[in-house]
Amino acid sequence: MTANFRSMPVIALLTIVSLPLVIMYVFTLVDTFTNTEPGSLVPNEFTTEHWRFLWSPDVGRGSVWVATVNTFIFASTTALIVTSISVTAAYALSRLDFPARRFFLSGIIILHAFPTITLIIAIFLILQWLGLFDTLIGVIIVKTALELPFGIWIMKGFYDTVPWEIEMAGVQDGASRFMVWHKLVLPQVQPGLAALLIFSFLSGWSEFLLPLVLAPGSDSQVLSTYLAYFLLDDSLEVDFNLFKSVGLFYAVPVILIYLVFQKKLMNIYGGGSKG
Amino acid sequence: MQLKLKNFTKTFDSTTVIDGMDLTVNDGEMMALLGPSGCGKSTTLFTICGIHRMNGGTLHFGDREVSNLPSQQRNVGVVFQNYALYPHMDIRDNIAFPLRVQKLDSTTIARKVKEIAELVHIPELLDRRPAQLSGGQQQRVALARALVRKPDVLLLDEPLANLDAKLRLEMRSEIRRIQLETGITAILVTHDQVEAMSMCDRIALMKDGKIVQLSEPSEMYNNPSNVFVAGFLGNPPISFVKAQVQGDDFGFGNNRVAVAPGLKFRVGGALQLGIRPEHFGPQFGRDVQGKISFVENQGREDLYNVTLENGVVIRSIQPAGTRLKLGETVSWGVSSENVLTFDLQGARL
Numbered sequence: 001m002t003a004n005f006r007s008m009p010v011i012a013l014l015t016i017v018s019l020p021l022v023i024m025y026v027f028t029l030v031d032t033f034t035n036t037e038p039g040s041l042v043p044n045e046f047t048t049e050h051w052r053f054l055w056s057p058d059v060g061r062g063s064v065w066v067a068t069v070n071t072f073i074f075a076s077t078t079a080l081i082v083t084s085i086s087v088t089a090a091y092a093l094s095r096l097d098f099p100a101r102r103f104f105l106s107g108i109i110i111l112h113a114f115p116t117i118t119l120i121i122a123i124f125l126i127l128q129w130l131g132l133f134d135t136l137i138g139v140i141i142v143k144t145a146l147e148l149p150f151g152i153w154i155m156k157g158f159y160d161t162v163p164w165e166i167e168m169a170g171v172q173d174g175a176s177r178f179m180v181w182h183k184l185v186l187p188q189v190q191p192g193l194a195a196l197l198i199f200s201f202l203s204g205w206s207e208f209l210l211p212l213v214l215a216p217g218s219d220s221q222v223l224s225t226y227l228a229y230f231l232l233d234d235s236l237e238v239d240f241n242l243f244k245s246v247g248l249f250y251a252v253p254v255i256l257i258y259l260v261f262q263k264k265l266m267n268i269y270g271g272g273s274k275g
Numbered sequence: 276m277q278l279k280l281k282n283f284t285k286t287f288d289s290t291t292v293i294d295g296m297d298l299t300v301n302d303g304e305m306m307a308l309l310g311p312s313g314c315g316k317s318t319t320l321f322t323i324c325g326i327h328r329m330n331g332g333t334l335h336f337g338d339r340e341v342s343n344l345p346s347q348q349r350n351v352g353v354v355f356q357n358y359a360l361y362p363h364m365d366i367r368d369n370i371a372f373p374l375r376v377q378k379l380d381s382t383t384i385a386r387k388v389k390e391i392a393e394l395v396h397i398p399e400l401l402d403r404r405p406a407q408l409s410g411g412q413q414q415r416v417a418l419a420r421a422l423v424r425k426p427d428v429l430l431l432d433e434p435l436a437n438l439d440a441k442l443r444l445e446m447r448s449e450i451r452r453i454q455l456e457t458g459i460t461a462i463l464v465t466h467d468q469v470e471a472m473s474m475c476d477r478i479a480l481m482k483d484g485k486i487v488q489l490s491e492p493s494e495m496y497n498n499p500s501n502v503f504v505a506g507f508l509g510n511p512p513i514s515f516v517k518a519q520v521q522g523d524d525f526g527f528g529n530n531r532v533a534v535a536p537g538l539k540f541r542v543g544g545a546l547q548l549g550i551r552p553e554h555f556g557p558q559f560g561r562d563v564q565g566k567i568s569f570v571e572n573q574g575r576e577d578l579y580n581v582t583l584e585n586g587v588v589i590r591s592i593q594p595a596g597t598r599l600k601l602g603e604t605v606s607w608g609v610s611s612e613n614v615l616t617f618d619l620q621g622a623r624l
């Protein structure tokens with residue numbers, strides 16, 4: 001009771017500061033289902049017309065469902081590839097003493113810090129040369145490559161917290177190095193694995209720049225570029241409520257994933273499992 | 276099974292950590308590797324179990340040469356300082372892991388786990404997780420896991436270092452009991468002389484990657500081969516005094532200690548005396564004068580430092596009695612037949 005009482009001022013302050021955000025979200029939600037007279041704040045009619053993009057394909061550019069499926073394929077494939085490469089590469093970097101290990105480590109940090117935008121032209125040229133321009137596979141490969149340094153670095157952090165004695169004990173118990181990794185070490189970095197999987201899925205889901213430049217066609221578009229079309233295309237009159245509806249549709253999976261997996265995601269910031 | 280290290284050399288990068296070490300541990304014997312921190316005890320242990328590779332020399336278990344075999348084929352049980360239990364498995368699975376690796380059938384595994392759990396007195400803990408156990412219990416689990424597949428040798432790296440004082444005492448005798456009951460050849464690495472002396476059949480005392488002396492605990496205490504060994508064993512430690520042989524006496528300052536009959540023909544000139552605290556006190560005469568410069572009451576015993584005229588300090592330990600005061604002048608004696616003599620370079624005379 002007293003503890004609650006003492007935190008009242010803090011709670012009050014936080015409420016005031018976050019009020020504009022909350023109001024914005026509420027209005028976004030309300031706007032997608034209503035129409036409002038110009039100049040008024042209060043909506044005057046309920047409508048589902050702003051959600052018409054879900055059933056009439058001629059509203060945006062191409063079908064929203066194709067874009068949704070594309071986004072899902074894009075995000076989950078990159079997440080799976082990033083996670084599975086990170087989990088093995090990070091182990092090697094954390095534990096194995098191979099030539100040029102330091103070079104790889106610093107390389108990863110530099111790559112992670114590298115702004116994507118500066119690479120985009122080179123990537124564009126390479127994809128075109130490979131014939132992967134404007135394909136989903138092309139963007140997946142590029143996104144995976146750019147996301148990998150982060151994934152490897154995070155997983156290395158998790159591996160570093162596993163005491164090496166555990167591995168040595170496993171080896172003494174007669175297990176092969178692979179079995180030690182699989183049966184003894186992997187279970188202990190599993191929280192990191194789950195977090196990385198979700199994190200890279202979300203990162204793929206919200207990726208905008210790469211699909212915009214590398215997969216501009218309507219067949220390979222993802223939700224972010226589908227959404228941007230409503231703003232970027234000059235020939236359309238901007239319909240803000242429609243834009244908000246599409247935006248909400250795009251954001252709902254992200255919000256759901258955050259709600260369901262927030263504990264697991266926290267692991268990435270917590271820095272590893274407890275031994 | 277007998278363990279034999281011959282001419283073992285280990286270098287990290289370019290620094291030689293172990294240089295030409297020979298060590299034989301007899302079948303069923305418990306050997307202590309004792310020495311100050313950084314002298315190469317763990318390195319030796321990890322080489323025996325195959326974690327480190329040897330840069331020179333050979334290692335035999337019985338007649339089998341294992342110098343170049345990987346850890347998995349050596350059949351060595353290791354207990355690590357932090358126990359290294361597998362946190363995601365319960366105790367049963369922890370102990371069963373080495374047997375699962377061997378792909379034994381589940382009834383055999385269950386039987387062996389039960390047997391070994393009874394040996395180390397933890398049958399009621401099998402369903403718990405490592406995090407739910409106390410330090411002493413984790414230690415028992417680590418022992419059980421190391422012993423369950425009947426290794427040729429058991430290696431323990433500072434097994435008691437992470438325990439509090441009371442548990443340390445208990446686990447000291449427990450580890451020894453388990454070693455004796457299984458009759459396994461064991462090597463115990465420790466920097467604690469009390470552990471080494473109380474648990475092991477023989478002690479190999481190491482310094483800078485070399486074995487300085489290898490003998491039974493009492494022999495090492497009574498008959499150290501040099502000042503390092505004499506100074507390492509014993510608490511409170513031995514005192515060293517520079518002295519001169521003068522006729523039938525050792526003289527230092529104005530003080531004299533009779534040369535024991537057995538020593539007479541071996542000593543002469545300048546040398547160092549090693550006097551253990553239990554061999555200096557009022558019960559041995561009154562030939563040595565000094566001032567009390569330090570008093571410590573240890574309950575059962577009193578500990579004194581006596582500073583002689585020439586500044587040399589000799590420690591004394593005596594049964595608790597009338598306590599002497601700081602600064603008091605005393606005339607005590609030295610038990611001459613127990614005095615250890617070393618030359619000025621530190622070698623025993």
Ligand SMILES: Nc1ncnc2c1ncn2[C@@H]1O[C@H](COP(=O)(O)OP(=O)(O)O)[C@@H](O)[C@H]1O
Nearest residue numbers: 287288292310311312313314315316317318319
């Ligand atoms: N992996 C290693 N790389 C380089 N030097 C090492 C390594 N392991 C141990 N050393 C060095 O070898 C010496 C002996 O170490 P160690 O065997 O751990 O000593 P201790 O007797 O305390 O167990 C130390 O000087 C230590 O710095």
Ligand SMILES: [Mg+2]
Nearest residue numbers: 316317318433
């Ligand atoms: Mg050590």
